[in-house]
Amino acid sequence: MTDDLEDLKRRLVVGHKSDGRSVYDEAAKSQLVALCLQPGASVSRLARECGVNANQVGRWLREHGHGGRARKAVASVVPASAAFVAVPVPPASPIAVRSCDDIVAVMDVQARLPNGVAIDLRGVQLRHVGEVIEALGRLRCSASTKD
Incomplete structure (x- = not known):
């Protein structure tokens, strides 16, 4: 785990409620959401490394307006019914x-x-x-x- 992720894990949980549920730091939650939105990021891996349930991170993504999955933006660019994405092909000897x-x-x-x-x-x-x-x-x- 990188030092930045280790620091985020330390800052994320700021306390516990009487029923045992964690209380999370808003800035750290926002930072974790931003990490989840990075290209190639795995929400479940980041959640696991920060000691948070992946479903909880999914909820934070929805709360931050990202529809629960970091890759929904990619899915909206390419319609689900489209089987192909345009790929530029350099001219070759035909x-x-x-x-x-x-x-x-x-x-x-x-x-x-x-x-x-x-x-x-x-x-x-x-x-x-x-x-x-x-x-x-x-x-x-x-x-x-x-x-």
Whole structure:
């Protein structure tokens, strides 16, 4: 655990109620919420390292207007029904020659699924690109599997 996270853990709980529930410092709660909103941050890991239940941190995220999950902002950028995200592809050599009489068009296909999986296929024949895209479109994938 980093020193900053250790310091946050020390400052987070400021006391206990008579029924045993913890009383939390508002500034430390806000700092933990900010950490949870960082790209690649795991809410459950940060909660565990700070000694707080992940559901409690989720509640703080909702209270701070973040819908309970740090990655909801990412999910709202890419609609759940969208199977693909636009990925810029640098131009490549579009034609490969097998023989003098047989010219076959090939291309590179790159796709990034909403759950963060990147697919990079090199040298796909143009006649197969449609089949590849259809197969990728049939994959069951949601942004919620990125954790």
